[in-house]
Amino acid sequence: MREFNAVVLGAGGVGKSALTVRFMRDEFVENYDPTIQEEYRKTIEVDGELTWLEVLDTAGAEQFTALNEIYIASGRGFILVFSLALEASLREVTSLRQQILRIKGENSRVPMVLVGTKLDLTNEREVSSAIIQELAARWKIPVYETSAKRNWDVREVFEDLVRQMREYYPPESPKKKRRKSRGRGKSPCIIM
Incomplete structure (x- = not known):
């Protein structure tokens, strides 16, 4: 079973913990x-394959910037979370990306998903779907609008990220076994 770790990043109060939990x-x-x-x-099954997933739910980006650098350096996949009910949180996600x-390398296609939370709060919505779709297309990453409260598209976020990590980090090939001595049934020579 393959193992991956994902880091959930975003501004404070956008619903990172609600999404993760x-x-x-x-x-x-x-x-x-x-x-x-x-x-x-948690062990999850995606496309018939079991994966051991470790998820790190972080503090709001503005609170622990130095820690975020450490999390990013060790992370293999990223869930960038903003609130659909708070337009300013989308700017925070832009700086996190x-x-x-910067840390992973400008040219790398790091596994990443953009997630808008609080979809159930329709009367409080500040971020339009058009803006999110345009941003996701420019960044070339998938986007999901979710509600942790209603459990709308939450699983899809994590499954998508696992698929990306599987593709980006191919399985390591098994280590080659050392070839045995080709002597005629003789034991190898050991000098002490």
Whole structure:
């Protein structure tokens, strides 16, 4: 079974923990409690293949910038989260993406998903689908509009990222076994 780690990044209060907990535990976190760092692990099946996924839920980007650099350096896939009900959170995601590319290399196609949360709050929506689609097309990454409360498209986010990581990080080939001595049944010579 292959193992991957994903990092959930975004501004404070956008629903990173609600999204992560909904996927990992199938629970909705009703009250906002600022996260410093939470790690979750789960075996998931994507396209008939089991994968061990570790998800790091981070603090709001503006609170622990130095820690984010460490998370980005060690991360293999990224979920960039913003709130559909808070346009300013989309700008934060833009700077986080730039930070990822700076750390991982400008030319790399790092596995990444753009996620708008709080889709169920239709009366509070500030970010249009057209703006999100244009951004996702320019960045060449998939985008999802989700609701952790209603469990809308939450699983799809993580499955998409796992597919990207499988493609970007191909399985390591098995290590070649050392060839045995071609002597005629003789033991190898050992000098001490």
